[in-house]
Amino acid sequence: MPQDVRTVVFDLDGTLADTSADLLAAANACLPVAVLGPADSLTAFHGGRAMLRLGFDRLGRDWSEADVDAAYPLLLAAYSQGIAVHTRLYPGAMEAVETLKSQGFAVSICTNKPEGLAELLLKELGVRQAFAALVGADTLPVRKPDPAPYRAAVERAGGSVGRSMLVGDTETDAKTGVAAGVPVALVTFGPEGAGVSRFQPAALLHRFDDLPDLAARLLA
Numbered sequence: 001m002p003q004d005v006r007t008v009v010f011d012l013d014g015t016l017a018d019t020s021a022d023l024l025a026a027a028n029a030c031l032p033v034a035v036l037g038p039a040d041s042l043t044a045f046h047g048g049r050a051m052l053r054l055g056f057d058r059l060g061r062d063w064s065e066a067d068v069d070a071a072y073p074l075l076l077a078a079y080s081q082g083i084a085v086h087t088r089l090y091p092g093a094m095e096a097v098e099t100l101k102s103q104g105f106a107v108s109i110c111t112n113k114p115e116g117l118a119e120l121l122l123k124e125l126g127v128r129q130a131f132a133a134l135v136g137a138d139t140l141p142v143r144k145p146d147p148a149p150y151r152a153a154v155e156r157a158g159g160s161v162g163r164s165m166l167v168g169d170t171e172t173d174a175k176t177g178v179a180a181g182v183p184v185a186l187v188t189f190g191p192e193g194a195g196v197s198r199f200q201p202a203a204l205l206h207r208f209d210d211l212p213d214l215a216a217r218l219l220a
Contacts, residue, residue, distance in 0.1 A: 005106050006219045007159030008211075009150060010131075011168035012111035012118055014190035016093050017125065021086035026079035027051040030071040035059060047112070048075045080117060084124035090189060092208030097130050099212045108133040110153035112172065115139045132157035145175035150182070165218050167205065174199035183218045185211070 013019045028034035035058040056063040115136025122128035133156035137143045154164045165183045169190030177184030183202035
């Protein structure tokens with residue numbers, strides 16, 4: 001694959017797939033009472049530890065970061081056992097990926113989900129083979145918004161950073177784009193909805209049907 005190929009890098013949770021229900025179920029499994037619900041889905045994308053902190057707060061008991069550290073491996077274990085029970089790809093996601101590939105784009109994933117869990121989820125959803133590369137939270141010593149994982153996701157897909165863009169759903173993704181010097185499109189159908197506009201991305205993506213044309217324009 002030529003090094004000047006245009007590359008679209010995707011975040012995973014809240015961008016390609018709605019993973020909130022399974023993440024919340026895993027967090028609840030680590031708590032004595034299931035105190036997290038669908039309204040907390042936004043919190044899920046701030047990480048498992050954040051979900052646990054919210055859960056401990058709701059239990060009304062004294063807790064410390066040591067409690068979070070102890071519960072976190074249990075959350076990961078529970079999540080790995082039920083990683084794709086309720087998780088669904090967003091409408092049009094894979095159609096957009098295949099259209100991009102047919103137009104000569106490389107596609108890859110850069111996520112702050114641990115690499116092993118990301119690999120497992122994509123395989124469970126039956127779409128891992130569609131992406132040329134995957135870089136997770138623990139693939140490198142650093143994670144987003146450090147630009148190194150993003151660069152790796154581009155280069156492992158056969159592209160060059162200067163002809164790439166990121167599709168994400170959070171402030172972390174916006175900051176990653178700034179750090180890497182690439183355009184970012186933030187989806188408005190993720191957990192924060194249209195509120196992501198406050199992060200001033202290069203573009204807002206309201207539906208995946210629009211992504212191929214958007215990528216062609218941003219990477220002209």
